[in-house]
Amino acid sequence: MAALPEGTPCWADAMFTDLEGAKAFYGDVLGWTFGESSSEYGNYTQAYSDGKAVAAIVPPMPGGQTQSAWCLYLASPDAAATAERIRGNGGEVVMGPMQVGDFGTMVIARDPGGVVFGVWQAGIHQGFEKQGVPGAYSWAEIVTREPGSADGFFPAVFPYGVKKFDAEHFDYRMFLVGGRPVLGRMAAGDFLPPEAPSYVSVYFAVDDTDAAVARLTARGGTVYHGPQDSPFGRFAAVGDQQGAAFGLIDLGRTVGEQPPTVDA
Structure with missing residues (x-):
């Protein structure tokens, strides 16, 4: 590979x-x-x-x-x-x-x-051996209280193109490689509690978000948001029993139209 x-x-x-x-x-x-x-x-x-x-x-x-x-x-x-x-x-x-x-x-x-x-x-370790299917990495987004800093920093460090959602009340950008979105940037707003640091939310795909959330809570995990339907899949923001935050998403269950994007 x-x-x-x-x-x-x-x-x-x-x-x-x-x-x-x-x-x-x-x-x-x-x-x-x-x-x-x-x-x-x-x-x-x-x-x-x-x-x-x-x-x-x-x-x-x-x-x-x-x-x-x-x-x-x-x-x-x-x-x-x-x-x-x-x-x-x-x-x-x-x-x-x-x-x-x-x-x-x-x-x-x-x-x-x-x-x-x-x-x-x-080197010999190239990275993920599969993506975008249940049990594997599917997406990630920078959740930050300083979106302007992220918007200037990441495209200066990596060869990213940038698009943003054309939505007045939703500050979300996507960083692109070769014209393909690879990473999101979401303004934290009220999403993060005051004591939580800005972070990268890593999403893992599942075949049923609600069932995965039920397994997670039974194991002592925490649900911070969702499950919620979206045009990208049914997702939830969660944490494990040791406090590591991540996301779950069922990519096969999409609801609504994806918002239009414009060059940022």
Whole structure:
């Protein structure tokens, strides 16, 4: 599989203090199975859907952050050059560039509005082995209290085209690679509670959002919004039992017309 074009979401992972609890939770909610933990790489553990790699989980590094969160990685042909553009456009490089064996090179960064994301220069690990089907990554959006910062930063760091929804009361933009939307940007508004940081919401596809939400709440997860029908699918904004926020979406259940877009 060839490396994905620059700026395209290519991988997602999350840190959990209770790795076995995370395995049980996501195994039940999304049907994932898990490979062997790699002690050489901090017990990094890949998740699989029908035998295809779809994400990974990892325990926190000693002395590191302990709040569970999903991290989305954006593809780069040169992680060091991307890191320089991040710094040059007001962002912060939190970690890296760091080579991870033969797998690739990673960067963890933060945009000027505090949104944490990853950069991945692929080696033998190219990223998602499937997308857009139940059990796999389907979409992501930057949920931020500083939309203007995100709008200036991300297209300066990655070769994005930008379109926005032509809707007076809905501030939403899409970043495009090769004319195809790959990442959303949503102004947080009242969506985020005051104590919650701006973040990237990673959506995983399911075949029935309501049933997945029922499994999630039975496992101690939290529903922040929804389930709600939309022109893009029936979705819910949720959190797992360790506090990591993410989204669920049934891409096959669409209601209404998608709003028109214009160049931003």
